[in-house]
Amino acid sequence: MKRGPPTDPSATEDGDSPGPVPCGTGGLLEAADVACFRATGAGSIVAANxxxxxxTGYAPADLRERSLDALFDDATLGSLLRNVERDSPTSEPVSVRTKTDSVPCTVHLERRSRDDTDGGPSITGIVRRRDVTTRSAVGSESDITYGRTFEALADALPDGIIVLDTNSDVQYANPAVERILGYDPDELVGSSKVEIIPERLRQTHLSALQRYLETGERHINWTYVELPGQHTDGHEVPLGVSLNDFTYDGDRYFxxxxxxxxxxxxAERTLTEKVVQLESVSYLGRHALESTDIDELLGKASDLVAAALDAEHAAVFEHEAAAPDREALRLRAGSGLDIPDGATASVTDSIAAATLAGDDPVVIEDFxxxxRFDGPSLVDDPDVRSGITVTIGPxxxxxxxLDVYDTRPREFADHDVDFLESVATILATAIERQGYERRLNETVAELEASNERLEQFAYAASHDLQEPLRMVSSYLQLIEDRYADDLDADGREFIDYAVDGAERMREMIDGLLEFSRIDSQGDPxxxxxxxxxxxxxxxxxxxMIDRSDAEIAVEPLPEVRGDASQLRQLFQNLLSNAIEYSGDESPxxxxxxxxxxxxxxxxxxxDGIGIDPDDQDRVFQVFQRLHSREEYDGTGIGLAICRRIVERHGGRIRVDSEPGEGTTxxxxxxxxxxR
Structure with a gap:
């Protein structure tokens, strides 16, 4: 078999669009510029391309319903059909009567018992010009027509076609072979197919072919299999291959x-890389939320980055704590490095320096x-050829x-840079969160220590003040008892004021002592x-309820976990306040x-007197009173104790009120x- 270009047909004289595809291979025939038609069993043309x-020189519309007898000079439809019935299919030399003259051609006919369009018998035909000056014997014209038709089709295909004999020698190769594998088809014909098979697979191919010829057993899917081909420049080309075999003149071909x-x-490789990178980002993000050890996180990040990018080195360098002049970086974690953690490297004239000075990542495909750079200068490896650096933090x-280096020149895709920036964002967030947590823990520790000191002070102060107050109250009582007859009305009034003040002071100290013990001395x-x-x-x-004629309606209450004593005190303070501030009406x-x-x-x-909205925050503060002592008794610490109890139980307390409209x-x- 020999390759060659198809004969170009003459152009039509009108601009009609091509006719419908006349047969099942019409798309390939159209691409190969091969003339074909479909006719009824009686010989009337139904469609032509x-x-x-x-x-023929006729418009497609003029050809429809034209008889084949009117087109063929030296053959009648009857003789052609007899040949079709006798030898199906058949090829015959004919002269086609065109609009202007007669053209020597070969017609290839095939009868179909039922047509897909109207259900009746039909005839499909392929017509090729004959080169009468170089035509060989008539008996081989059919072979020539078949060969040229196949060749025209093969030339038009974008896929490679190779025909082999049983020795794996190439008998035919179409032009696409050169585009795909770089081999000239004419030079390839006659050589062994093993040339286009990678050397590591050649013996496997020859053994499989011999086994198939002996046993007919196939060890691969002939319909479609993916195999590498050997390009002329030495690299392998991934191929999708479909195979078949046939017999011609008694010889077997593939x-x-x-x-x-x-x-x-x-595309598959890129997709796989993206999936691996996304999974790495997802894993690192989850680990960042769960881990409190920033050095462990940095170590995992460098290992994941090196693996996901298939790179030789990955490293995390800290800039802030490296040196006072900020001209060096301190290694915090690395993968594939011989540098010990904590070592410093100069940023001068490095990728890191350019990255820190700019707003974008720096990508080097080949140093x-x-x-711009002599080398990375942050990694002690003279074989480093390429790399990416992104900043961690704003x-x-x-x-x-965050650095990635490789020992081979390589092109980094946009998604590689995006992946590295995503990892850097996770690290920056984790580092920032760790700083917040550290400062928060320090603040909490300071507050706890301060609260503990305040509670100790309040307890000590309130406890130690009890004795002087008792002494003051006792001596005032002695004065009143011993010198009552010697005191005038003003003197007795002064003593009453002093005793009342001491008593109020004792109540305030008792309240302060109770307030300070809510957290430190509460029950489990x-x-x-x-x-x-x-x-x-x-x-x-x-x-108190009977004296005020109070009515208290109680709905069912739940069971909760808490300090029973403090919860009783909470209800007592709220109910006594509601009774106390009921106004003139019964509560x-x-x-x-x-x-x-x-x-x-x-x-x-x-339904009591209510609270002004401007005062509703004050009522929960220690010793904050909204009324004078002449109007209402109390120390002003009861609601502060309520809030402290509620907060110890993990809750919140609020007040909703308007003057004269009650309080909730x-x-x-x-x-x-x-919980």
């Missing part, structure tokens, strides 16, 4: 149709061809840099029935509970089992 119209699947393989004040939490706790409080307040108080998510909201509402205190407490 543009190449057939060009050959035909392979293949295409270069490098773009698809590259030898890039005159460009205006970076914490450090246990399951508390608030209905039972409130019942105890109502019993204790019964005298009407409602206690209710409502579940909201994982906590209970418990409210104590009254609402506190939250986690539901039992929700």
């Amino acid at each position: 543009d190449a057939f119209a060009q050959l 035909v392979g149709l293949f295409r270069d699947i490098s773009p698809r393989k590259e 030898e061809s890039d005159d 460009a205006t004040d970076p914490w450090g840099v 939490f246990e399951l508390v029935d608030l209905d039972a706790a409130l019942e105890d409080v109502l019993t204790d307040l019964q005298v 009407r108080i409602r206690v209710a509970a409502e579940r909201t998510g994982g906590e209970w909201e418990i409210s104590v509402a009254d 205190f609402t506190f939250t407490i986690p539901a039992a089992g929700s």
Whole structure:
């Protein structure tokens, strides 16, 4: 078999569009510029392609319903059909009567018993010009037509085609072979196929071919298999291959149709790289949330980056703590490095220096061809040829840099740079969070120490002040008892003021002592029935309730985990306040509970005098009173104790009130089992 260009048909005289595809291979025939038609069983043309119209000189519309007898000079339809019936299919030399003259051609006919369009029998035909000056014997014209048709089709295909004999010698190669593998088809014909097979696979191919010829057993999928081809310049080309075999003149041949699947393989490789990089980012992000050890995180990050980018080295350098003059970087973690952690490297004239000075990552594909840098200078490896560096932290004040270096020149894709920046963002966030947590822990520790000192002071002060107050009260009482007859009205009044002041001071000190002990001397939490706790409080307040003629409506309350003693004190302070500040009317108080998510909201509402909105924050502060002592008794610490108790139980307390419209205190407490 020999390759050659198809004969170009003459052009048509009109501009009609090509006719419909007349047969199943019409698309390939059209691409190869091969004339073809379809006719009824009676010989009336149903459809013809543009190449057939060009050959005859008639417009496609004029060819429809034209009889084949009207087109063929030296053959009748009957004789042709007899040959089709006798030898299906058949090829015959004919003269085609064109619009202007007669053209020597060969017609290849095939009968179909049923046509896909109308269901009746049909005839499909392929017509080729004959070169009468070089035509060989008539008996071989069919072979020539078949060969040229195949050759025209093969020349038009973008896929490579190679025909082999049983010795693996190439008998035919189409032009696409040169585009895909670099071999000239004419030079390839007659040589062994093993030339286009990588050397490592040649013996496998020969053994498999011999086994197939002996046993008929196939060890690969002939319909489609992916195999590498050997390019003339030495590199391998990934190919998608379809194979088949056929017999011609008693000899066996193999035909392979293949295409270069490098773009698809590259897309698959890129997709795989992106998936690996995304998984690495996801894993590192989760680890950053769970880990409190920043050095461990930096170590994992350098290992993941080196593996995901298939690079020789990856390193994390800190800039802020490297040196006072900030002209050096300190190694915090590295992969594939011989440098010990903590070592410093100069940033002068390095990729890191350029990255720190600019706003964008710096990518070097080959240090030898890039005159900006002599080398990375941060990695002690003379074989380093390429690399990427990104900043960790904001460009205006970076914490450090993340470096990747490789010992081979390479092109880094955009997604490689994006991946490295994503890792740097995770590291910057983790470092910033660690700084916040460190400062927060320091602040919390300072506050806890301060609170402990304040509680100790409050306890000591309140405890130590009790004795002087008792002494003052005792001596004032002695004066009153011993010298009462000697004192005038003013003297007795002065003593009463002093005794009352000492008593109020004692109450305030007792309240301060109680306030300071809420956290330090509270009881362990246990399951508390608030209905039972409130019942105890109502019993204790019964005298006050009867004296004020108060009505208290209580809805069912839940069980919660808490300090039973403190929760009883909380209810007692709120209820006594509601009774105390009821105004002129008998107190009407409602206690209710409502579940909201994982906590209970418990409210104590009254119809009393209310609180001005501007004063509602003050009522929870220590010793803050809204009324004079002549109007209402109290030390001004009861609601501050309420808030301290609620906060110890993990809740919040608020007040909703308007002057003259009553007051509602609402506190939250986690539901039992929700923590």
